[in-house]
Amino acid sequence: MSTETRDILQSAADWQAAGRKVALATVVSTWGSAPRPAGSQLAIAENGDFVGSVSGGCVEGAVVAEALEIMRSGTPKQLDFGVSNDEAWEVGLACGGKISVFVERLE
Amino acid sequence: MKRKLLDQLLADRAAQRTVVVATHLASGDQRLIHPGDNDPLAAEAALAIQSDKPRTVETADGDVFLNVFNPPLRMIIVGAVHIAQALAPMAAMTGYDVTIVDPRQAWATPERFPDIRIMDAWPDEALAELKPDHRTAIVTLTHDPKLDDPALQAALASDAFYIGSLGSRGTHAKRIQRLETAGFDESNHSRIHGPVGLNIGAKSPAEIAVSIMGQVTAALRGAAA
Incomplete structure (x- = not known):
């Protein structure tokens, strides 16, 4: 586990301890030249604060938006991003890869 | 992710213990797998630990993502x-x-x-x-x-x-x-x-x-x- 991953999980725990709603996003698979490998994580707080990354900055905005919804609903979701998927998602990966990101609420 | 599981993950990390987080992607159900645990996915978890690479495993119940947390x-x-x-x-x-x-x-x-x-x-x-x-x-x-x-x-x-x-x-x-x-x-x-x-x-x-x-x-x- 990298120092970065540790900080991300610790931030998630700290935010929740401070009474904030928190979601975690994890890259579960990649195809082609995806910017971050599987296992990369992003922690999101309900005010939109986030630490970590699931791409090089290409799709974090969309993941944060979905995460805020998942914080409310509590239903985890798997999001797919990629150049071949641009009808479903306005944000594509500029680098041409595809990634699948699992987003869940910290209960 | 349940807070209890996150706390155990953070405790494993602090103690520099290797652990795998297994996530059933359709439901979000999660559990931790430690080396030597008696778990149906123990063999797949061991492979992920050894290669230090997460992997998704197909099971009868659906896909399970194994995220590896090796000590630094x-x-x-x-x-x-x-x-x-x-x-x-x-x-x-x-x-x-x-x-x-x-x-x-x-x-x-x-x-x-x-x-x-x-x-x-x-x-x-x-x-x-x-x-x-x-x-x-x-x-x-x-x-x-x-x-x-x-x-x-x-x-x-x-x-x-x-x-x-x-x-x-x-x-x-x-x-x-x-x-x-x-x-x-x-x-x-x-x-x-x-x-x-x-x-x-x-x-x-x-x-x-x-x-x-x-x-x-x-x-x-x-x-x-």
Whole structure:
């Protein structure tokens, strides 16, 4: 586990301890030249604060938006991003890869 | 993720225990798998741990994502010298758990190395205690044979994925001679990167640290360098 991953999980725990709603996003698979490998994580707080990354900055905005919804609903979701998927998602990966990101609420 | 599971994950991390988070992607159900646990996915988890790569496993109930949390990579730096002052924070930023080894207490001070673990033991004793493994890099920076040689001998007896030793070509050639006298042959001592670091024309201590960090990264990721 990298120092970065540790900080991300610790931030998630700290935010929740401070009474904030928190979601975690994890890259579960990649195809082609995806910017971050599987296992990369992003922690999101309900005010939109986030630490970590699931791409090089290409799709974090969309993941944060979905995460805020998942914080409310509590239903985890798997999001797919990629150049071949641009009808479903306005944000594509500029680098041409595809990634699948699992987003869940910290209960 | 349940808070209880996150707390256990953070506790495992603090204790430097390897753990896998198994997530059923359709439902979000999660559990932790530790090495040796009696779990239906224990074999797949072991593969993920060994390769340090997460994987998705197809099961009768649907896909399960196995995220690996191995203890951090480690770097052992022998010599609390100027280059070490640049290399230690760089390695920490890159994700390494860094230990500085130097029995000379005037060098190995917390003022010179804030937030870095320091051992003021002799290098062979320190390495015997630290037990370097295949996720450990060892860099000697003292260019004093009394300190570097015992460290290199201990390093060569380990599975460290990277061994580097500071010193000019001449210094390194003499070092190799001493190691051969001590019974190491080329198949052993060719593991030592010397002169240490990538050839990027580095001059300052920080630049030399960059060249070392680049070479360590290349060794870790299997790139030719």
